[in-house]
Amino acid sequence: MRAAAIGYLLLGLLALALPWVGLYPVFLMKLLCFAMFACAYNLLLGFGRMLSFGHAAFFGFAAYVTSWLITAHRVGPAAAVLSGMLVAALLGTIFGGLAIRRRGIYFAMITLALGQLVYFVCLEAPFTGGENGLQGVPRGTLLGLLPLRSDRVMYYLVLAIFVAVFLFIRRVVHSPYGHVLRAIRENEARAISLGYDINRYKLLAFILSAALAGLAGSLNSLVLGFATLSDVQQSTSGEVILMTLLGGTGTFFGPVVGAALVVSLQEYLSDLVGGWVTAIIGVIFVACVLSFRRGIIGELAALRRR
Amino acid sequence: MSTVLGIPVPVILGQLTLGLVNGSFYALLSLGLAVIFGLMGVVNFAHGAFYTLGAFAALLGLQYLGINYWLALLIAPLAVGLLGVLVERLLLRHLYGLDPLYGLLLTFGLALIVEGSLHQVFGASGQSYPVPEALAGAVNLHFMFLPLYRAWVILASVVVCFSTWFVIERTRLGATLRAATENAPLLQAFGVNVPLLVALTYGGGVALAALAGVLASPVVLVNSHMGNELVIVVFAVVVIGGMGSILGSIVSGLVLGLIEGLTKVVYPEASNIVVFVIMALVLILRPAGLFGRE
Numbered sequence: 284m285r286a287a288a289i290g291y292l293l294l295g296l297l298a299l300a301l302p303w304v305g306l307y308p309v310f311l312m313k314l315l316c317f318a319m320f321a322c323a324y325n326l327l328l329g330f331g332r333m334l335s336f337g338h339a340a341f342f343g344f345a346a347y348v349t350s351w352l353i354t355a356h357r358v359g360p361a362a363a364v365l366s367g368m369l370v371a372a373l374l375g376t377i378f379g380g381l382a383i384r385r386r387g388i389y390f391a392m393i394t395l396a397l398g399q400l401v402y403f404v405c406l407e408a409p410f411t412g413g414e415n416g417l418q419g420v421p422r423g424t425l426l427g428l429l430p431l432r433s434d435r436v437m438y439y440l441v442l443a444i445f446v447a448v449f450l451f452i453r454r455v456v457h458s459p460y461g462h463v464l465r466a467i468r469e470n471e472a473r474a475i476s477l478g479y480d481i482n483r484y485k486l487l488a489f490i491l492s493a494a495l496a497g498l499a500g501s502l503n504s505l506v507l508g509f510a511t512l513s514d515v516q517q518s519t520s521g522e523v524i525l526m527t528l529l530g531g532t533g534t535f536f537g538p539v540v541g542a543a544l545v546v547s548l549q550e551y552l553s554d555l556v557g558g559w560v561t562a563i564i565g566v567i568f569v570a571c572v573l574s575f576r577r578g579i580i581g582e583l584a585a586l587r588r589r
Numbered sequence: 590m591s592t593v594l595g596i597p598v599p600v601i602l603g604q605l606t607l608g609l610v611n612g613s614f615y616a617l618l619s620l621g622l623a624v625i626f627g628l629m630g631v632v633n634f635a636h637g638a639f640y641t642l643g644a645f646a647a648l649l650g651l652q653y654l655g656i657n658y659w660l661a662l663l664i665a666p667l668a669v670g671l672l673g674v675l676v677e678r679l680l681l682r683h684l685y686g687l688d689p690l691y692g693l694l695l696t697f698g699l700a701l702i703v704e705g706s707l708h709q710v711f712g713a714s715g716q717s718y719p720v721p722e723a724l725a726g727a728v729n730l731h732f733m734f735l736p737l738y739r740a741w742v743i744l745a746s747v748v749v750c751f752s753t754w755f756v757i758e759r760t761r762l763g764a765t766l767r768a769a770t771e772n773a774p775l776l777q778a779f780g781v782n783v784p785l786l787v788a789l790t791y792g793g794g795v796a797l798a799a800l801a802g803v804l805a806s807p808v809v810l811v812n813s814h815m816g817n818e819l820v821i822v823v824f825a826v827v828v829i830g831g832m833g834s835i836l837g838s839i840v841s842g843l844v845l846g847l848i849e850g851l852t853k854v855v856y857p858e859a860s861n862i863v864v865f866v867i868m869a870l871v872l873i874l875r876p877a878g879l880f881g882r883e
Contacts, residue, residue, distance in 0.1 A: 334694075381869055381872050381873070384873075384876040385828070385872070387690065388689050388690065388693055391632070391690065392827065392828050393828055395821055395824055396821060396822075396824055396825040396828065396864075397865065400866070403862050407861075517817070524694070528694065558705070558708060559705065559706075560705070561704065561705030561708065561709075562701065562706045562709065564698075564701055565698045565700070565703075565705055568698025568701060569680065569695055572684070572694050572695040572698065573695070576687075
């Protein structure tokens with residue numbers, strides 16, 4: 284236990300120091316946003332064993348809501364991000380309510396189709412800017428006090444929110460609710476026979492996951508200053524699955540590691556190999572499913588237990 | 590000229606016919622998905638990628654080897670089907686007995702590999718495949734001039750779909766297949782080579798997707814992402830129809846194509862999403878799908 288505490292402390296110090304050692308802050312913020320996205324996704328896949336193929340809808344639609352409120356209505360950053368998260372939660376309530384009517388692969392196909400629905404809405408709705416998306420979103424001033432234009436200030440804000448989300452998910456998983464959710468994951472029939480209304484538990488997991496994915500998307504658009512169609516695209520849903528799977532589903536740190544790897548890969552590898560990135564991501568997917576299904580952190584934990 | 594709700598009847602009939610063409614592709618693809626899923630329990634996310642490969646095989650065969658359309662209709666599905674057998678033997682085989690979600694994830698990775706590579710090699714812009722000479726003209730249906738080629742697509746896919754249904758439901762080979770779906774170890778104990786059967790089924794399902802790709806190549810632009818967009822709609826079709834039934838997947842494919850065509854007349858903005866909306870409605874009213882059993 285003490286070793287874990289020291290580990291967390293070191294990681295925390297590292298995260299605080301990173302912008303001062305020459306790493307590009309915007310890259311770090313993007314990484315944190317995707318790590319948050321993957322953690323939110325892992326709550327659903329890792330602890331609820333529900334494979335959603337449409338999570339980009341929550342991430343991307345929240346990004347649109349935030350960017351639209353800021354550019355068209357001059358809403359402050361805090362209210363805009365919270366609204367994005369709220370809309371994602373609402374969307375999650377509808378999608379979750381539909382998708383949990385089926386299980387397993389059908390669940391995956393339903394979320395995929397609903398995600399594509401949101402994509403088409405974003406493509407054609409009047410407020411999303413069509414193919415161009417919404418550009419030039421100013422970061423503004425947080426609650427009228429803290430100007431966010433400086434990348435370092437923004438980085439520490441994103442870091443603080445990320446840590447809060449990470450701890451929140453830990454808390455949820457360790458709560459009585461989390462235990463029931465994992466019981467449903469292990470054996471649905473048994474959970475029903477124990478008297479749990481499993482649909483309520485699954486729906487809540489879906490809504491939480493959607494809301495946090497929305498928070499990540501909103502923050503990401505605030506960091507980068509734009510919301511585009513690629514945020515709601517199916518490929519983004521695929522990426523978040525890969526991040527979670529590669530790092531380790533059902534582990535707390537796995538999604539963070541996975542997100543760091545995938546985002547870095549896209550950032551640095553694209554200079555080396557150009558357009559082959561998609562194919563390489565596909566190869567990693569296949570390798571991951573065939574040879575280390577527990578993901579990096581999951582396999583390491585299994586090694587340590589041996 | 591007669592009208593319905595202020596829309597001229599010929600326009601409605603015209604869009605319905607075009608909807609039927611799309612519906613033929615939905616039917617061919619969802620049929621292959623249903624056959625693969627029925628026997629292997631694998632949701633083949635790479636189905637769209639194999640459809641794309643079929644179209645590319647036809648296009649490249651014509652450009653580099655001078656293989657004509659009719660030959661491509663035979664060779665492309667065979668080649669892609671063979672590739673499918675390899676995929677099953679080398680990759681999918683290792684996932685049997687695991688959570689079916691892994692099959693979905695593996696084939697999703699495969700789709701990314703195929704699409705990413707095609708995109709990188711052939712670029713983002715599409716190329717078109719010339720309509721074969723014998724099918725160049727159009728027939729006068731009095732309410733519209735139907736291009737002969739589109740009529741051929743509808744005819745060919747309906748014939749292929751129902752022959753597949755016939756093979757599975759009415760022949761000895763089909764009976765063996767259905768037996769493998771019910772109880773594979775027992776069938777193997779009777780001396781049937783089940784692993785071979787499974788590999789050939791995957792190859793066959795994938796070949797149907799490639800055939801759809803060849804049929805589509807003269808009416809759509811052949812590019813790396815043509816299959817991806819289609820397969821998402823087909824998944825929705827499968828959720829609506831329920832994957833348990835072969836006939837169900839054919840019928841729902843055709844009917845949803847018709848509905849999509851009708852939406853293009855009434856409210857064009859919604860034509861992209863109408864299938865997804867219907868899926869949501871079906872989930873509320875009849876969660877197991879129209880022809881499904883759960």
